[in-house]
Amino acid sequence: MNSNVSSTESTYWRPCSEGICYCDWRLTITHCYDEDIFRYINIVIIALSSCIIAVGTYYPLPGIILLYHRLVNLKQVIFEYRNNFLRPRAMESILFFMVLFNMLRLIQATVLVTDTAQNIVFRQFLFEFSYEMGFTTLGVYLFGIIHALRESDRAIFDQWIHSPFFADILCTSIIVAPYITNTICSLGAGVSAYLGLTQQANNFAQALYTVWTAHCLALSSMTLFAGWRLIRILNTHIRRKEESKANIDTTKVKLGASKVKIIAFTSAICLYLYAGVAIVYGTLRIPIITHVPYSIFLCIAWNGLGIVASMLVTFAVILNPRMKLSLLFTSDSSGATRSQGLDLDTSGKILTSVGSGNPNSGKKKKGKYNTNGTNMTTSENGMHYDSAFDTHTFDDHTIYNTKMIDMETMYRDGSAPNYAAIGVAPTLSTAIAMKYSNRSNPLVLDDNDAELVHAYPESMKSSSHLVDENEPHRYQ
Numbered sequence: 001m002n003s004n005v006s007s008t009e010s011t012y013w014r015p016c017s018e019g020i021c022y023c024d025w026r027l028t029i030t031h032c033y034d035e036d037i038f039r040y041i042n043i044v045i046i047a048l049s050s051c052i053i054a055v056g057t058y059y060p061l062p063g064i065i066l067l068y069h070r071l072v073n074l075k076q077v078i079f080e081y082r083n084n085f086l087r088p089r090a091m092e093s094i095l096f097f098m099v100l101f102n103m104l105r106l107i108q109a110t111v112l113v114t115d116t117a118q119n120i121v122f123r124q125f126l127f128e129f130s131y132e133m134g135f136t137t138l139g140v141y142l143f144g145i146i147h148a149l150r151e152s153d154r155a156i157f158d159q160w161i162h163s164p165f166f167a168d169i170l171c172t173s174i175i176v177a178p179y180i181t182n183t184i185c186s187l188g189a190g191v192s193a194y195l196g197l198t199q200q201a202n203n204f205a206q207a208l209y210t211v212w213t214a215h216c217l218a219l220s221s222m223t224l225f226a227g228w229r230l231i232r233i234l235n236t237h238i239r240r241k242e243e244s245k246a247n248i249d250t251t252k253v254k255l256g257a258s259k260v261k262i263i264a265f266t267s268a269i270c271l272y273l274y275a276g277v278a279i280v281y282g283t284l285r286i287p288i289i290t291h292v293p294y295s296i297f298l299c300i301a302w303n304g305l306g307i308v309a310s311m312l313v314t315f316a317v318i319l320n321p322r323m324k325l326s327l328l329f330t331s332d333s334s335g336a337t338r339s340q341g342l343d344l345d346t347s348g349k350i351l352t353s354v355g356s357g358n359p360n361s362g363k364k365k366k367g368k369y370n371t372n373g374t375n376m377t378t379s380e381n382g383m384h385y386d387s388a389f390d391t392h393t394f395d396d397h398t399i400y401n402t403k404m405i406d407m408e409t410m411y412r413d414g415s416a417p418n419y420a421a422i423g424v425a426p427t428l429s430t431a432i433a434m435k436y437s438n439r440s441n442p443l444v445l446d447d448n449d450a451e452l453v454h455a456y457p458e459s460m461k462s463s464s465h466l467v468d469e470n471e472p473h474r475y476q
Contacts, residue, residue, distance in 0.1 A: 012193035012201040013120055017290045024289055025299045026127045027120065029112050034292050038299065042109040045303050049106040052310050053099055067095050085168045090144035097137035098310055104130035105306060124190035125183070128208070132178050134306050137313075138267040139175035139219055145226040145264065146171060174219055181211045202285065209282025213275045220271030227264025231257055262316035270309040277302055 010016035013027040023032035029039055070076045070092055078092045108126050111117050117126075146167050185208035192201035234257040238250045281288060281298060288294045 010198070012189070012198045012205075013123075015286055015289055022289050022292070022295065025112075025295065027112075027123045028115075030115050034295065037296055039113060041296075041299055041303065042113050045109040045307070046106055046113070048307050049102040049109070052102045052307070053106065067092075067099060070095070083164070083168075085165070086172075087147075087168065088140040088143055090141065093140040093143075094137060094313065097133055097140060098313060101130060101133040101137055101306065102310060104133055105303075120193045121187065121190035124186050124193070128182055128186040131212075131306070132182060134309070135178055135215065135219070136175055138223065138271065138309075139171070141263055141267060142174070142219065142223045142226060143171045145223070145230050145260070174215070174222070178212070178215050182208060182215070185211060205285060206282045209278040212278040213282070216271040216275035216278065220268040220275070223264055223271070224268035227260055227268070230264075231260055234260065259316045263313055266309055266312040266316075270305050273301070274305050277305070 010021070013024045014021045014032055015024070016022070021032050023029050023034055023038055025038045025041075029035050029042065071078070076092050077089060078096050079086050079088050081087075104126070108123075108130055111123065111126070117123065147164075185204050189201045189204035189208060192198075192204055234253060238253055238257070241250050241253075277298060281302075288298055
């Protein structure tokens, strides 16, 4: 702050009316009429943000430790390069940006309470940058939902976006845009205030929160729409499984749908509310600041939205930390990590599969659900089974135990099928059955990042590496 300014002189960060000065609680809470209540509010923010960082993101591990465990011990990454594009991994990126958002909010509240780092440009930038991190936390989940839609129901995806590359561009633009537009307005307001150009700083602030409103409305609308589409797909799958009366447990799939509902709807509601708060504050900033009840209410609403959203997202993550929900898709013939094929058709009748690695890879092959609830995909020379959106623990699961027994019999008889004729690598369940069918211990999948794999199926590894390359059925 400018130390040469009198405590009764009206400024951008401390507007005065009739000799009484009021706090712009974003930037300062000292030497103003309502400083005590804002100090208490910021102390609460410090406490809650610390709890979310240290405790809330995963039991029994604190958020920082969990992030370290996943990035260092499990060799996971926050971003990965796929199909010539940088994409965030759902679980790691949500945890990373949520922890970073709360760390920045903790720092900003501490700066206000202790009245350190008094440069107005820095304080203005720090306040807005923390919320840009919160915006990114919700934006990376949209990335995950859109790619889950693409892998789950190609017909719906094609009607909506058509191009995966366009989807990548769209999501990246939505996430990156606030770092450009909002930072320009934020620095403009801070520099103008530092130079004593109060009216110009007010104009920058109004532009800043108008732009914030537009960004929040765009992201919230897309998240709500994409989440609704994905939930419809999951519910259709659950209904088909229940109607088939097969011995298949849909509890974890239902839990996956609940996670999508919590995170997607929390994101949308939080962003809609923040858009309303931002446009009101940007339009009526001075009247709100100089009216203490309105200022306190807006301060609590503004700061509380991020904390409540973090807690609800945290709840969704820890709802069942050992959930083993996976989407089964065929891998491409090269064994690359990109998932291909199997489209979950919401009509409930036909499931199409697009193969790769053969001359007919561009043609769709059609099959129907059989009586035991699994999906049967056929080709000219072979047949294999898949169970998209199924849950896999491989213990006491009748269908997969049967598959393992049948596969073991084929090996003993020396009549292993020619999978190369199918033109695709095996599904995850088939590959595991081939690799472990002659072992006595049941296999339990532990793919380390399966908690949110329903929201980002491409994070699954290729199943080709589970098959012994020296065996005669090697996939070409």
